[in-house]
Amino acid sequence: MKRLRVRHEARFTYQGNANASYNEARMLPRDCSGQQVLSSSLTITPHGPQFPYRDYWGTPVVGFEVLIPHSELCVIAESLVEVNRPLRLATRASWVEMRHEAEARCRLLEHMDQTARTDPTEEVAELARDIAASPRDPFDTAQAICEAIRDRIEYVPGVTGVGSTAKEAWVKGKGVCQDITHIALGALRAVGIPARYVSGYLHPEEQPEVGLTAQAESHAWLEWHSGSWMGFDPTNRIPVGDRHVLVARGRDYDDIAPVKGVYAGAEATELWVDVKITRES
Amino acid sequence: MSQLFANYGRSTDTGRTPAWDEMFAATGGGNEAEQVRPGYADLYEALSHMSQEELRGRADALASSYLAQGVTFDFAGEERPFPLDAIPRIVEASDWARIEAGVAQRVRALEAFLADVYGRQDAVRDGVIPAHVIVSAPGFLRQAAGIEPAGGVRVHVAGIDLIRDQHGDWRVLEDNVRVPSGVSYVISNREVMAQTLPELFARMSIRQVTDYPRKLAAALRASAPPGVEEPTVVVLTPGVFNSAYFEHTLLARLMGVELVEGRDLFCSGGFIWMRTTSGPQKVDVIYRRVDDDFLDPLQFRADSVLGAPGLLNVARAGNVTIANAIGNGVADDKLVYTYVPDLIRYFLHEEPVLPNVETWRLEDPGSLDYVLKNVRDLVVKPVDGSGGKGLVVGDRATPEQLEALKEKVSANPRGWIAQPIIQLSTIPTLVEGGMAPRHSDLRPFAVSGDGDVWVLPGGLTRVALPEGQLVVNSSQGGGSKDTWVVGTRAGEAPTPVVPQPSTRYPQAQGSIHPGHQLGQGDTFDDDDNRLRQQIEHQQQSLGKEA
Amino acid sequence: MLSRVAESLFWMGRYMERADGTARILDIHLQLMLEYPSADEDAACRSLLSIMGVTDMTGPLTSADVATRLATDKTEPASIAYSLVAARENGRRAREIISTELWECFNTTSIALPGSVAPERHHGFFAWVKERSAMAAGIAYTTMNRDEPYQFFMLGQGLERADMTARLLATRDLAGTGGASWTTLLRSCGAYEACLRAYRGKPTAERAAEFLLLDQYFPRSIRFSVNRALNAVHQLDPVPVSSRTGVATGAEWILGQAISRLQYQPIEDVLADLPEAMDKVQESTSAASDAIKERYFPALTLPVWMGEAA
Incomplete structure (x- = not known):
């Protein structure tokens, strides 16, 4: 069990003034199994009213607007989360059981369809099919696929962008957690395993020291369904544990972008992001 | 025999069951007048006294009135009057009662379906409609989940497209619960038809369409936020x-x-x-x-x-209430359409009043092969198109078009449905060569506000002007007809108003203009033609060249 | 009412009046050029075009060019055709506010607009334009509620009429011609008889000028037109009781100043440099128009929304 404090700051600087902007932030952690949010808040400058709601995927969203001319927009999400993810024995459904269940549930089925972001190259699909062809159950297949994808992608920041697709990253053979997750999702879905994109934070230290603040980043991993949802971090080849703080789920990055919005008036925008994590106990 | 219908050609298409003509029965006496269906008797009687020139004169007056009002559409950069045929379509009270009940039932079922699909999704869990149909529907908008419409109404206005098949049976062709359009033409068509065939309005009891704006306004006000x-x-x-x-x-x-x-x-x-x-x-x-x-x-x-x-x-x-609600497109999806009869049974515990048109889901095993083999006898439609967009009529398509279609359909069977080519019913229409049968459909409009679904008596009849054309959309060279629901509903007998004669004459100044009579020299026989003539005259006198 | 629709009504009034005013100015000047062919037709044409606000002119110009450009060229913003089409377009944007009769008047006028007009039919065309404008004004007068939409319409009409009369007077000293006589100017406004009656048959140049500039009773005089616009401004934005100066808006301030400048100055001085004085009037109507835009129709340009994501 760990108590983690997360501070996520996103700062947009406009060239000239933005006269109005409307946005949605998905930066606040949610309650879910193994994770309890003790406190969370969003601070927006310039100040404006906030409209919290939960989206279709269950993610806490805060809508906000700034209707005065501004050259900078700053969003700071602060939260204190208790994470306790004991290693559970996974539910292991058979292929037949899984398919049957998906047929009757929109919420499973929609994680089996590829999106423009996850759509795999033929090479990735073949790799996934080869693994699925050997006699493994869905759980082991999923894990093997994630591992195999990770083996083929080198973790290199700056090669891909926030808008890259799985196909683009695969061709480059390099990418970051977002790309590895997209490629793995595409591969899992290609063999009929429902899988969803998860965004959040990961404490960078394997054994975090209490009271010490660490520089971190937004992180991405995935959950597949093999009877029940199983969280796996393909970038670090580890099951999701006490160092992970879960924020949002969706079909791909587009469903979970931390800040998304429109603005009028200004020319262009620059973004500066900072994430800090402190283990409190 | 009337001059107007002297050359009225019946369907020449011998290969199939001929289309149902709404005015003339195929069988009956040898005499034209005896073949006229009962609902059209008054209309036939009035038209039989009219020459083609006279009718055309009235049609021209109608067109110039539309031009002056700006009821126009853009044709190659030029403004043309919206095409309204001078011959109305007549729907008898008994037929209408069925349509009214069927449309209202359909709207209630779609309303229940939308509430379910953006809520608990019971219909999916109970196996009435497969999950993949929902999640793959382009109109299923996840952003709409969690928006609770005031009063539970999502379908404030619906336009349910109906056709009449070869046997004269009404069938639902498609549902439009996003932003159905065309009701303005119902209203303006009626207004201008009252000037075009005034003698018939006096004789027949035609149900009013003027209530529509009032009903719509009431429905919208009723769905305001609590x-x-x-x-x-x-x-x-x-x-x-x-x-x-x-x-x-x-x-x-x-x-x-x-x-x-x-x-x-x-x-x-x-x-x-x-x-x-x-x-x-x-x-x-x-x-x-x-x-x-x-x-x-x-x-x-x-x-x-x-x-x-x-x-x-x-x-x-x-x-704020958004009418119609966001995300209604999932109910318009043509694959969902194939499940609507089941949805009616599931949500309303009723049998559908109006049947669907027989439809193949191309994703069903075997369907794709069947459809590709028999494509010449079928109409193939994309599931998310409206107004005939992307639709291919098998026996009218070129080999290249069919080849392209086969490719598209095979790549994405979920995206397409197929239906048999139905000979839509025909109605007499004034075309260049005189009176001729033309295929048509009907879009009745339903308004829902405070719990009740109200169906506008009439609706928009669209008619395909080219001979034999089966696609009747205005975006595909279609015209329209005023739709008259005739026969009075019980308890709706019109009460005549007899004005009391006034004993007070308008005051006059005295004989300031001896001998002058108002409008002397002006005959008002072709009153309606005045505008067009006036415009032409102005153009002439100004030497218009462009 | 919606700011966007208010703006449409304002411009509908302006364009309707502009078509009328342009027809009147062209009518007399094309006639004059025909009657007194001048040595320098090109200069006369340039001068007339520039008074009507046209800036780009090339080649030697003839009166026929001027007629085409200012009467029937739909792409020329100063033309009658442009004004009539623009009036109709603004009517269309305010369609749910104006009466069907008024809409049909603008619509049929725009449909009947000829592509070109032969010289011998010019006078007939101008008469038709005046008639259609009068008809629109009359329908507006008899079918519109005297509420905000009507006031915006009147405001536009009043401002434009002042502007048009100012332009008409500026043509008094048209280069390259002897200029229009005062009688001609009066006639073009339908003011000849009215002026004769007002001055008991002895109009002088000063009196004719006074009549068109400052007469309180003649509805096409600059003073009358500006007052009509001012009246609309007052109706739209009544001066609060607490205001010690009695002035509420920028437009009122601008228009009041313009009138005072003409009113409290010997008429001889005004006549000494009539084009300059008329230029000032046009400056004021344009500034008033801007002030009205700022007050009632701010920021109606389409915002361009740009997506951003982090």
Whole structure:
């Protein structure tokens, strides 16, 4: 069990003034199994009213607007989360059981369809099919696929962008957690395993020291369904544990972008992001 | 025998069951008059006294009236009057009762389906409709989940497209519960027809269509957010360049509400406001004629200037009602259409009043092969198109078109359905060569507000003007007809109003103009033609060259 | 009412009046050029075009060019055709506010607009334009509620009429011609008889000028037109009781100043440099128009929304 404090700051600087902007932030952690949010808040400058709601995927969203001319927009999400993810024995459904269940549930089925972001190259699909062809159950297949994808992608920041697709990253053979997750999702879905994109934070230290603040980043991993949802971090080849703080789920990055919005008036925008994590106990 | 129908050709298509002609029965006496179906008797009688020239004269007057009113469409950069045929379609009371019940039933079922699909999804869990049909429907918008419409109404206005098959049976062709258009033509067609065939209005008991704006306004007010006493209702238009702008202005005008564009609106503090000369004014109900995709750049297309960013979140907070609701497109999906009879049974525990048209789902095993083999006898449609967009009629397509279609359909069977080629019923229509049968369909409009579904008696009859054409959309060279529901409903007998003669003459000054009579020399015989003549005259006298 | 619709009504009034005013100015000057062919037709044409606000002119110009450009060229913003089409377009944007009769008047006028007019039919065309404008004004007068939409319409009409009369007077000293006589100017406004009656048959140049500039009773005089616009401004924005100066808006201030400048100055001085004085009037109507825009129709340009994501 760990108590983690997360501070996520996103700062947009406009060239000239933005006269109005409307946005949605998905930066606040949610309650879910193994994770309890003790406190969370969003601070927006310039100040404006906030409209919290939960989206279709269950993610806490805060809508906000700034209707005065501004050259900078700053969003700071602060939260204190208790994470306790004991290693559970996974539910292991058979292929037949899984398919049957998906047929009757929109919420499973929609994680089996590829999106423009996850759509795999033929090479990735073949790799996934080869693994699925050997006699493994869905759980082991999923894990093997994630591992195999990770083996083929080198973790290199700056090669891909926030808008890259799985196909683009695969061709480059390099990418970051977002790309590895997209490629793995595409591969899992290609063999009929429902899988969803998860965004959040990961404490960078394997054994975090209490009271010490660490520089971190937004992180991405995935959950597949093999009877029940199983969280796996393909970038670090580890099951999701006490160092992970879960924020949002969706079909791909587009469903979970931390800040998304429109603005009028200004020319262009620059973004500066900072994430800090402190283990409190 | 009347001169008008002397050369009225019956269907020459011998290969199939001929189309159902709504005016003349195929069988009956040898004499034309004896073949006239009962509902059309009065119309036939009136027309039999008319020469083709006279009817054409009236049709021309009708067209110039539309031109003056601006009821036009753009044809290759030139403004043409909206094509309205001078011969009305007649629907008898008994037929109408069935249509009315069937349309209302359909709307109630779709309403229940939408509430379910954006809520508990029981119909999926109970196996009435497969999950993949929902999640793969382009019109299923996850952004719409969690928006609770005031009063539970999502389908404030519906246009259910009907056709009559070879046996004269009415069938549902497609459902339109997003932003169905065309009701303005029902209203303006009636107005101008009363001037074109006044003798018939006196003789036949035709049900009124003038109630529509009042019913719509009442439905919109009834769906205001809870607690709003005097709601501000607006009509949201994409602007003057939209092909339905005339309709938007007409509805706003007849409801007495503002017609706004996206730039007139802005969201602030959890509410939506319009910019007026005396500052922002809160808006409670938006009857939007802008597609979902363009309504809120924050949620959908970021580059849209036709909507207002933040609108969805205001609706989510329950501070504005969007009519029709966002995400209704899933109910318009043509694959969902094939399940509507089952949805009626599931949600309403009723049998469908109006049957669907027989439909193949191309994703069903075997269907794709069958359809590809028999494509010449079928109509193949994309599931998310409306108004005949992307539709291919098998026996009229070129080999290249069929090849392209086969490729598209095989790549994405979920995206297509197929239906047999149905000979839509025909109605006499005045075309260049005289009176001729032309295929038609019918779009009745239903309005829902306070629990009740009201169906406008009549609806928009669209008619395909080229001979044999089976696609009757106005975007495909279609015209329209006024639709007369005749026969009085019980308890609706019209009460004649007899004006009391006034004993007071208008005052006169005295004999200031001896001998002069008003309008002397002016015969008003062709009263209706005056505008066109006047315009022509002006153009002539000014030496118009362009 | 919606700011956007208010703006449309304002411009509908302006364009309707502009078509009428342009027809009147062209009518007399094309006639004059025909009657007194001048040595320098090109200069006369340039001068007339520039008074009507046209800036780009090339080649030697003839009166026929001027007629085409200012009467029937739909792409020329100063033309009658442009004004009539623009009036109709603004009517269309305010369609749910104006009466069907008024809309049909603008619509049929725009449909009947000829592509070109032969010289011998010019006078007939101008008469038709005046008639259609009068008809629109009459329908507006008899079918519109006297509420905000009507006031915006009247405001536009009043401002434009002042502007048009100022332009008409500026043509008094048209280069390259002897200029229009005062009688001709009066006639073009339908003011000849009215002026004769007012001055008991003895109009002088000063009196004719006074009549068109400052007469309180003649509805096409600059003073009358500006007052009509001022009246609309007052109706739209009544001066608060607490205002010690009695002035509420920028437009009122601008228009009041313009009138005072003409009114409290010897008429001889005004006549000494009539084009300059008329230029000032046009400056004021344009500034008033801007002030009205700022007050009632601010920021109606389409915002361009740009997506951003982090």
